[in-house]
Amino acid sequence: MKKKILLATTGSPASFGAARVAFEMARRYDAELLLFHVAGVPKKGFSYQEVSDVRSQEAVSVDEDYMAWVEEELKTTYAKQLEDCNNFRILLATGLPHREILRVARGEDVDMIIMGAHSGDSSAVYSKGYPGSTLQRVAKAAKCPVMTVHRESASYMGGFSHIVFATDFSKQSESAFKYALSMAKEFDCEMTLFHALDITSKVLAQSDIEDKLISLRKRLRDVYGPKMGDFKNFEVDVWEGNPYVEIVKIARERMADLIVLAHNTRELDPEQASMGSTLEQVILRANCPVVSVNRPDKV
Amino acid sequence: MPEGTLCNRQPITTDEQLKLTLSDKGGRQYYAEMEQLEVDTDKLWTAIQNTMKSRLKTWLNVCAKCGLCADSCFLYECNGRDPRQVPSAKIHATLGEIVKRKGKVDNAFMRKCMDIAWSWCTCCNRCGQFCPHGIDMGVMFSYLRGLLFSQGFVPWELKIGSGMHRVYKAQMDVTTEDWVDTCEWMADENSEEWPGLEIPVDKEDADIMYTLNAREAKHYPEDIAEAAILFHVAGENWTVPSEGWEQTSLTLFAGDWEGCKQNVLHVYDAIERLRPKRVVGTECGHAHRATVIEGPYWAGREDGQPPRPFLHYVEWLAEMLRTGRIKIDPAKRIKELVTLQDSCNYVRNQGLKNITREIMSYLVEPGYFVEMAPNKEYNYCCGGGGGFNGIGKYRPQRNIALLKKRQQIMDTGAKLVVAPCHNCWDAIRDLEEEYPMGIRWSFLKPLVIKMMIVPDHLKPQDEEGEE
Ligand code: SF4
Numbered sequence: 072m073k074k075k076i077l078l079a080t081t082g083s084p085a086s087f088g089a090a091r092v093a094f095e096m097a098r099r100y101d102a103e104l105l106l107f108h109v110a111g112v113p114k115k116g117f118s119y120q121e122v123s124d125v126r127s128q129e130a131v132s133v134d135e136d137y138m139a140w141v142e143e144e145l146k147t148t149y150a151k152q153l154e155d156c157n158n159f160r161i162l163l164a165t166g167l168p169h170r171e172i173l174r175v176a177r178g179e180d181v182d183m184i185i186m187g188a189h190s191g192d193s194s195a196v197y198s199k200g201y202p203g204s205t206l207q208r209v210a211k212a213a214k215c216p217v218m219t220v221h222r223e224s225a226s227y228m229g230g231f232s233h234i235v236f237a238t239d240f241s242k243q244s245e246s247a248f249k250y251a252l253s254m255a256k257e258f259d260c261e262m263t264l265f266h267a268l269d270i271t272s273k274v275l276a277q278s279d280i281e282d283k284l285i286s287l288r289k290r291l292r293d294v295y296g297p298k299m300g301d302f303k304n305f306e307v308d309v310w311e312g313n314p315y316v317e318i319v320k321i322a323r324e325r326m327a328d329l330i331v332l333a334h335n336t337r338e339l340d341p342e343q344a345s346m347g348s349t350l351e352q353v354i355l356r357a358n359c360p361v362v363s364v365n366r367p368d369k370v
Numbered sequence: 371m372p373e374g375t376l377c378n379r380q381p382i383t384t385d386e387q388l389k390l391t392l393s394d395k396g397g398r399q400y401y402a403e404m405e406q407l408e409v410d411t412d413k414l415w416t417a418i419q420n421t422m423k424s425r426l427k428t429w430l431n432v433c434a435k436c437g438l439c440a441d442s443c444f445l446y447e448c449n450g451r452d453p454r455q456v457p458s459a460k461i462h463a464t465l466g467e468i469v470k471r472k473g474k475v476d477n478a479f480m481r482k483c484m485d486i487a488w489s490w491c492t493c494c495n496r497c498g499q500f501c502p503h504g505i506d507m508g509v510m511f512s513y514l515r516g517l518l519f520s521q522g523f524v525p526w527e528l529k530i531g532s533g534m535h536r537v538y539k540a541q542m543d544v545t546t547e548d549w550v551d552t553c554e555w556m557a558d559e560n561s562e563e564w565p566g567l568e569i570p571v572d573k574e575d576a577d578i579m580y581t582l583n584a585r586e587a588k589h590y591p592e593d594i595a596e597a598a599i600l601f602h603v604a605g606e607n608w609t610v611p612s613e614g615w616e617q618t619s620l621t622l623f624a625g626d627w628e629g630c631k632q633n634v635l636h637v638y639d640a641i642e643r644l645r646p647k648r649v650v651g652t653e654c655g656h657a658h659r660a661t662v663i664e665g666p667y668w669a670g671r672e673d674g675q676p677p678r679p680f681l682h683y684v685e686w687l688a689e690m691l692r693t694g695r696i697k698i699d700p701a702k703r704i705k706e707l708v709t710l711q712d713s714c715n716y717v718r719n720q721g722l723k724n725i726t727r728e729i730m731s732y733l734v735e736p737g738y739f740v741e742m743a744p745n746k747e748y749n750y751c752c753g754g755g756g757g758f759n760g761i762g763k764y765r766p767q768r769n770i771a772l773l774k775k776r777q778q779i780m781d782t783g784a785k786l787v788v789a790p791c792h793n794c795w796d797a798i799r800d801l802e803e804e805y806p807m808g809i810r811w812s813f814l815k816p817l818v819i820k821m822m823i824v825p826d827h828l829k830p831q832d833e834e835g836e837e
């Protein structure tokens with residue numbers, strides 16, 4: 072199967088981890104890599120001769136020279152990786168980053184988006200009227216899996232040996248599950264099916280918690296067991312606590328190199344979801360790449 | 371050089387010319403050419419004789435230079451009460467002179483007129499309410515802009531803007547194909563969260579036809595999705611036209627009269643073709659002014675009305691909230707100080723002041739809505755109106771103009787500003803960028819979506835996860 076991977080990059084160090092994984096995955100899958108960069112956000116009442124540069128926030132007028140310069144910058148930034156990559160294209164756009172990432176992902180019908188978590192972007196003045204970080208918005212709406220690599224140390228070092236699939240039993244989680252299973256099969260690695268019992272908002276007696284854990288483990292087995300087919304290398308587990316903490320904890324304990332989960336929140340306003348979604352918190356804290364899958368289309 | 375390759379008396383009508391003008395960095399060559407541009411004085415005087423109607427003539431003649439309009443103009447106030455910024459002074463120094471000299475003016479004078487017409491007046495029409503003779507400088511300056519445009523003395527961005535409309539039938543290079551594709555995309559992207567959500571294109575005899583701002587298709591298609599979601603929840607039978615969907619008119623800001631007529635006819639043609647019962651436009655203020663308030667006259671419609679009843683977004687939304695077709699969850703009402711930006715273009719120009727307040731009464735917990743002072747039809751321009759926001763050459767002047775709005779907002783103590791008009795929204799965003807004061811701002815659509823009660827049958831099935 073011909074695969075297409077979209078690396079959405081700011082070209083800044085924050086996205087180096089993501090870039091590393093993207094190049095590695097492209098090589099492994101023999102995929103085409105699209106290096107995508109949003110050069111700036113339109114200023115001046117969205118007239119598009121002038122944008123504020125995504126990185127420096129300075130006003131620049133967009134013309135061929137500027138775009139050529141941006142492309143050259145990207146090529147220099149990734150010079151080493153590009154040497155070994157023979158199937159790539161550089162794509163540039165101006166606009167609100169999340170929207171342009173989704174636009175190109177749709178237009179190019181990509182199989183996966185890889186990006187850095189880059190949490191600082193939602194504070195910029197241009198995006199204040201639009202709630203949600205770039206990542207949240209992309210993860211919510213993308214049709215394909217979105218892989219996020221928050222820090223360089225989390226970047227893929229070659230081979231997957233253990234995948235943690237975290238579920239909240241939502242509909243979106245079904246797609247995430249399918250993806251996690253196909254990855255586990257493809258790389259022939261171990262898989263942990265995990266659920267975190269959220270006890271942060273309620274007070275439960277220890278015995279109640281124990282009971283719930285037992286029934287949830289059963290539920291995990293009942294729901295996913297029959298779907299595992301001939302794949303046997305998996306275990307199920309349920310821990311109680313704050314979901315994102317538990318997901319990160321089990322990933323560390325199992326020495327997982329990939330976490331797969333659904334981005335299952337409709338709330339984009341960071342002020343409303345003050346702690347951010349589980350997904351975002353997992354991404355910020357995990358020491359391995361995190362894939363979010365919301366839709367059945369590309370799994 | 372009588373006319374330049376970029377700066378000349380011809381409006382942009384071809385893609386090549388458009389791209390050529392766009393590629394001129396910041397309009398450098400364009401403005402350099404403008405310094406050499408010859409004024410066709412005969413043509414100018416003929417134009418005045420043919421187009422300057424008795425009302426404008428009378429206004430010029432009866433103005434007593436009493437200065438009662440001075441304090442009405444926010445630009446006069448923001449610019450240290452410079453006497454040259456008094457509305458009557460501005461018009462006498464420009465249009466008045468041209469008329470007095472029977473069009474015999476030179477290049478330098480025309481360039482001065484351009485500066486004044488586009489950076490000393492936003493055509494907000496506020497002064498007209500204070501003049502004892504009812505003289506409205508906003509109208510006079512719109513007229514002056516038309517004369518200047520016909521002679522090629524128009525800011526670079528607006529020359530391009532008017533060209534965009536003429537070439538793409540939209541203020542940005544959004545083709546029919548792009549547009550229809552964007553509708554499909556947005557319906558698709560939101561269909562899981564909103565089962566059954568559609569963005570029907572070219573449906574005939576619908577109850578509502580929706581028109582919008584090309585910027586939404588180009589950069590912020592969520593706005594289209596949000597409109598669709600609200601129509602869906604309200605149970606509207608609605609459609610968008612594949613052609614004639616762009617409701618804005620940078621031609622209006624540019625003074626491109628012929629272009630104005632073309633734009634509005636695209637929309638009216640769509641109305642005639644699809645025969646909706648009513649038309650609803652997006653939250654953009656000048657788009658409404660162009661299509662509903664002035665448009666019928668440009669199009670030569672004798673009744674002064676668009677072909678079908680044409681509502682501004684706030685009118686439609688108020689109706690939905692009033693009749694309960696969209697219900698707000700009382701628990702989600704805004705419980706922080708919030709203020710409202712009254713857009714000159716549909717509040718002062720059409721009187722939609724109470725309807726926006728009715729909307730606020732549904733959205734805001736009693737006691738949390740604070741009015742700006744002054745407000746309603748006496749509200750000041752956001753500071754970015756009339757094209758001011760988009761013109762690079764006049765950015766410093768625009769930034770000064772924002773100060774009035776800044777003061778007004780600060781005086782309310784509100785940290786949230788509801789700014790339905792797109793241009794006001796932009797000006798307020800830029801305001802926060804230029805002079806940070808820790809405010810947020812929002813259109814109506816996303817606010818309402820967040821706060822409304824979604825009927826069970828419209829919710830996705832099996833949405834809930836664990837517990
Ligand atoms: S108030 Fe009216 S009459 Fe007096 S100076 Fe202004 S425009 Fe002229």
Ligand code: SF4
Nearest residue numbers: 443491492495497508
């Ligand atoms: S229309 Fe507005 S900006 Fe222009 S002179 Fe009158 S008050 Fe001032």
Ligand code: SF4
Nearest residue numbers: 713714715752755793
């Ligand atoms: S942008 Fe808004 S406030 Fe400013 S002139 Fe236009 S309608 Fe008035």
